[in-house]
Amino acid sequence: MNGEPLIRWDWLVAHLGPIADRVGQHIYLAGIAVGIGFVISFALAAISIRRRKLYPFVIVLATGAYTIPSFALFVALVAITGPSVISAEIPLVLYTFILFVPNIVAGFDAVPLDVLDAADGMGYTRGQRLWRVELPLAVPLVVASLRLASVSTIGLVTVTAILGDSLGGLGYYILDGYHRHFTTEILIGGLLSIGLAVIADLGFVLLQRLLTPWAARRAIGVRNNEVARWT
Amino acid sequence: MSSLGPAAGETGAASRTSRAASLEFRGVTKRYGHGEQAHGAVNDLSFEVPAGAICVLVGPSGCGKTTSLKMVNRLIEPTAGEILLDGVSILTGDVTELRRRIGYVIQQVGLFPHLTVGRNVAVVPALVGWSKERQRVRADELLSLVGLDPTSYRDRYPYQLSGGERQRVGVARALAADPPLMLMDEPFAAVDPIVRERLQDEFLRLQKDLAKTILFVTHDIDEAIKMGDLIAVMEEGGRLAQFGQPDEILAHPASDFVARFVGADRGLKRLSLVTIADLKLEPVAASARGLPEFGPSTKLRDALSVLLAADSRGGVALDGEGRPRGFVTVDAIASALSEDGHGITAEGQTSAAEGDAKVTAEGGDS
Numbered sequence: 001m002n003g004e005p006l007i008r009w010d011w012l013v014a015h016l017g018p019i020a021d022r023v024g025q026h027i028y029l030a031g032i033a034v035g036i037g038f039v040i041s042f043a044l045a046a047i048s049i050r051r052r053k054l055y056p057f058v059i060v061l062a063t064g065a066y067t068i069p070s071f072a073l074f075v076a077l078v079a080i081t082g083p084s085v086i087s088a089e090i091p092l093v094l095y096t097f098i099l100f101v102p103n104i105v106a107g108f109d110a111v112p113l114d115v116l117d118a119a120d121g122m123g124y125t126r127g128q129r130l131w132r133v134e135l136p137l138a139v140p141l142v143v144a145s146l147r148l149a150s151v152s153t154i155g156l157v158t159v160t161a162i163l164g165d166s167l168g169g170l171g172y173y174i175l176d177g178y179h180r181h182f183t184t185e186i187l188i189g190g191l192l193s194i195g196l197a198v199i200a201d202l203g204f205v206l207l208q209r210l211l212t213p214w215a216a217r218r219a220i221g222v223r224n225n226e227v228a229r230w231t
Numbered sequence: 232m233s234s235l236g237p238a239a240g241e242t243g244a245a246s247r248t249s250r251a252a253s254l255e256f257r258g259v260t261k262r263y264g265h266g267e268q269a270h271g272a273v274n275d276l277s278f279e280v281p282a283g284a285i286c287v288l289v290g291p292s293g294c295g296k297t298t299s300l301k302m303v304n305r306l307i308e309p310t311a312g313e314i315l316l317d318g319v320s321i322l323t324g325d326v327t328e329l330r331r332r333i334g335y336v337i338q339q340v341g342l343f344p345h346l347t348v349g350r351n352v353a354v355v356p357a358l359v360g361w362s363k364e365r366q367r368v369r370a371d372e373l374l375s376l377v378g379l380d381p382t383s384y385r386d387r388y389p390y391q392l393s394g395g396e397r398q399r400v401g402v403a404r405a406l407a408a409d410p411p412l413m414l415m416d417e418p419f420a421a422v423d424p425i426v427r428e429r430l431q432d433e434f435l436r437l438q439k440d441l442a443k444t445i446l447f448v449t450h451d452i453d454e455a456i457k458m459g460d461l462i463a464v465m466e467e468g469g470r471l472a473q474f475g476q477p478d479e480i481l482a483h484p485a486s487d488f489v490a491r492f493v494g495a496d497r498g499l500k501r502l503s504l505v506t507i508a509d510l511k512l513e514p515v516a517a518s519a520r521g522l523p524e525f526g527p528s529t530k531l532r533d534a535l536s537v538l539l540a541a542d543s544r545g546g547v548a549l550d551g552e553g554r555p556r557g558f559v560t561v562d563a564i565a566s567a568l569s570e571d572g573h574g575i576t577a578e579g580q581t582s583a584a585e586g587d588a589k590v591t592a593e594g595g596d597s
Binding site: 112114115116117118119120121122123124125128133136137212213214215216 | 304328329331333335337338339342343354358404
């Protein structure tokens with residue numbers, strides 16, 4: 001390694017095609033996980049809102065899933081579902097629950113009571129109230145949870161590289177670079193993964209601004225670490 | 232005057248009165264809990280509000296006034312008794328349809344933060360399926376009615392409004408589908424006293440044309456006296472302590488509770504119900520120059536205050552053109568308290584039926 005530059009640009013230029021493929025795979029793996037995780041979490045949140053007594057159990061399950069070490073879970077799943085996309089997606093989806101569910105529930109809880117009272121009093125049906133009032137007003141926290149989950153999942157996708165060369169997205173280069181003591185690969189894999197996370201985060205911020213022109217600036221500037229407090 | 236109903240072709244007093252409904256509470260009771268732990272929020276409440284009248288429910292907090300109001304649009308269901316709208320029980324029809332026929336204004340306004348002012352106002356028209364164009368025209372019309380310029384307000388969001396502006400939008404929204412009944416729960420309580428007084432005055436001016444039946448909740452007896460054609464004083468346990476016209480309640484509190492609630496200054500409060508124009512006047516003396524002068528709309532309470540402050544036994548009442556009309560004395564003001572029909576004797580108490588006569592309505596009987 002002595003005398004070797006931190007990044008060998010000639011290697012990078014020679015591998016632009018495969019790198020682009022890995023970026024695509026990374027987005028694909030993260031996108032599926034966030035998408036499926038969001039749909040299941042939304043259902044879990046909806047159940048939790050309707051039946052408050054179930055909410056603690058949902059949280060316990062979501063937290064429980066999150067405590068399983070990702071490395072162990074990926075390895076265990078290979079024994080069952082093989083080195084497949086399914087083995088990669090199951091843990092990724094499970095890990096999104098704890099990021100989505102509490103924030104989606106908080107989003108609906110944050111809808112002001114006087115607004116709900118007015119909606120009921122003016123003759124919204126239950127369904128109309130949900131779709132035309134509660135859902136739009138829950139958007140800031142729902143989008144905040146999408147930011148959290150997408151950033152977290154994009155990072156975690158790299159770990160799926162241990163399932164085999166056909167998976168891992170940019171994680172393939174991190175693992176391959178590690179085995180070959182090749183810094184360029186490790187850095188390319190890591191930096192591009194970070195770049196994807198940042199782009200996804202900014203994309204959701206933009207989405208939120210487009211969806212909530214009605215929110216005062218204060219509400220738009222919600223940071224992830226303020227999510228729980230913002231009601 | 233802008234036409235107000237969805238039936239825009241009709242104009243005049245006839246269509247206006249047809250847009251108001253009478254309201255009757257008949258033995259209405261609401262209890263929470265069961266058996267030993269049951270407690271009454273509202274207890275055997277009965278009264279009638281003729282079409283076009285403002286009835287104020289007033290009382291200390293926890294007296295069940297908001298609960299009573301919310302039973303009218305069935306946000307709360309009564310345990311016993313009946314509420315009749317134009318003689319028909321509110322329980323007979325569809326609850327959503329009922330609510331869309333009743334205007335609803337609440338203290339925190341409850342504007343939808345994600346909708347523009349224009350779309351907030353047009354919420355009920357949108358729910359009942361008016362065309363977009365008709366919604367827009369109606370929203371603009373109502374914004375003008377409540378004193379907000381549609382061109383500068385219709386596309387704003389609620390967070391860009393002051394408290395007073397929000398309340399105006401709240402009133403406009405409640406009027407949107409031209410409801411025959413309006414429920415107003417402390418609608419002006421969240422704004423500062425100056426704005427509140429202006430909103431009250433403007434609302435009373437609006438109501439002269441709208442002639443809606445209004446059930447109005449407040450904890451403020453002064454607001455009740457100012458806004459109410461009829462006042463229902465409620466006490467803890469959700470019981471009706473007294474029902475009648477403001478002057479009657481001030482002149483003859485039915486119990487110690489009512490007397491305490493309306494306050495030791497109830498005599499002065501009665502004077503705020505009467506203006507100089509209603510007073511019998513003495514001829515103006517030649518020596519009246521330099522004395523305080525009062526316009527015809529001056530309230531007797533204010534006139535008395537001016538006379539006492541100026542240490543003057545009398546002042547000059549002016550007519551609408553500013554010409555002297557007569558001589559006002561402290562004694563004449565004091566005698567107004569006994570002269571206007573409710574004065575001294577116990578038999579002088581007006582009945583609720585006489586109270587109804589004031590608002591000349593036909594829908595009151597059912």
